[in-house]
Amino acid sequence: MRELLDATQFSIEALYAEEKWLKAHSAGIRLNNSQVYQVAPSELDRISSLKTPNQVLLIAQQPTFRYTPDKLNSSLSIYLDDIRDPGNLGTIIRIADWFGISNIFCSPGCATWTNPKVVQASMGGFLRVQIHTIELQELRNAVPKLSILGMMLDGHDIRKMERPKAGLIVIGNESRGITPLNQGLLTDRITIPRPPKGGAESLNAAVATGIICAQWALEE
Numbered sequence: 001m002r003e004l005l006d007a008t009q010f011s012i013e014a015l016y017a018e019e020k021w022l023k024a025h026s027a028g029i030r031l032n033n034s035q036v037y038q039v040a041p042s043e044l045d046r047i048s049s050l051k052t053p054n055q056v057l058l059i060a061q062q063p064t065f066r067y068t069p070d071k072l073n074s075s076l077s078i079y080l081d082d083i084r085d086p087g088n089l090g091t092i093i094r095i096a097d098w099f100g101i102s103n104i105f106c107s108p109g110c111a112t113w114t115n116p117k118v119v120q121a122s123m124g125g126f127l128r129v130q131i132h133t134i135e136l137q138e139l140r141n142a143v144p145k146l147s148i149l150g151m152m153l154d155g156h157d158i159r160k161m162e163r164p165k166a167g168l169i170v171i172g173n174e175s176r177g178i179t180p181l182n183q184g185l186l187t188d189r190i191t192i193p194r195p196p197k198g199g200a201e202s203l204n205a206a207v208a209t210g211i212i213c214a215q216w217a218l219e220e
Contacts, residue, residue: 003124003127004058004060004124004127007127009063009127010060010061010063010127011060011061011063012031012035012058012059012060013035013059013060013061014035014036014037014058014059015029015031015035015036015037015056015057015058015059016037016039016043016044016047016056016057016058016059017036017037017038017039017044017055017056017057018038018039018040018041018044018055018056019038020055021055021056022036022038044056044057062114065130065131065132067103067105067130067132069142069143071102071103072103072139072142072143072146072166072167072168073143073146073166074165074166075101075102075103075166076101076164076165076166076167076168076169076216077101077102077103077104077105077167077168077169078092078096078101078103078104078105078168078169078171078209079104079105079106079107079136079139079148079168079169079170079171080092080104080105080106080107080110080170080171080205081107081109081110081136081170081171081172081173081178081179081182082107082109082110082172082173082176082179083106083110083111083171083173083174083205084109084110084111084173084174085111085174085205086111086115086117086118086121087117087118087121087206088111088174088204088205088206089106089110089111089113089115089118089121090117090118090119090120090121090122090123090125090126091121091122091206092104092171092205092206092209093113093118093121093122093125093126093129093131094121094122094123094125095125095206095209095210095213096125096129096209096213097122097123097124097125097128097129098125098213099213099214099217100217101129101213102128102129102130103129103130103131103132104129104130104131104132105131105132105133105134105136105139105168106131106132106133106134107133107134107135107136107179107182108133108135110133113126113131136148136168136170136182136185137181137182137185139168140185146166146167146168146187147164147166147167147168147187147188148167148168148170148185148186148187148188149164149167149168149169149170149186149187149188149189149190150170150172150178150182150183150186150188150189150190151169151170151171151172151178151190151191151192151208151212152172152177152178152183152186152189152190152191153177153191153202154189154191155188155189155190155191156188156189156190156191157190157191157193158190158191158192158212158215158216159193159215161190163216164216167187169190169209169212170182170186171205171208171209172205173205174204174205190212192208192211192212
């Protein structure tokens with residue numbers, strides 16, 4: 001909550017909190033009195049979407065993030081193709097935040113990043129990672145020479161590849177993988193090799209994202 005109150009890109013509309021929380025944090029709340037409401041635990045329980053609400057609830061305007069082609073040409077970004085599970089999306093945002101990846105691009109079929117479950121799972125990562133909703137084809141049109149690396153079972157071993165300086169890492173849907181349409185836009189296919197004794201058919205989308213980010217971040 002402290003991070004969100006201090007985040008300049010989010011415009012705070014209202015804050016609802018229990019008396020003990022307000023007393024403990026009043027010195028750090030830079031809001032007008034008309035924006036701060038003291039509520040009873042029972043009232044907080046009614047207005048919160050959580051089964052077990054915390055002592056405070058905050059309403060903020062959703063920011064509009066913008067990207068420029070040079071961002072895609074100068075750093076690694078993540079593209080999520082139809083990631084539906086809010087927990088997966090939130091965890092991927094948290095992973096990107098950990099490894100310093102500033103932009104995540106989502107296909108229109110992805111879970112919404114403002115979903116409370118996504119926000120919770122991101123552990124504050126949504127404050128530092130910009131999330132954009134856009135078709136992969138549109139990104140390809142904007143940056144025709146963009147490297148688009150898709151996580152596929154039949155891809156090249158990421159351990160044997162030189163870390164790309166820029167481009168998109170495409171992570172597919174939890175059960176269906178990358179859509180056929182977007183597979184046609186890939187400039188290369190990459191994979192996390194399964195050891196001979198490995199038995200699982202595939203990796204969770206967030207786990208796969210974490211592994212590839214760790215592999216290539218350590219090469220910097």
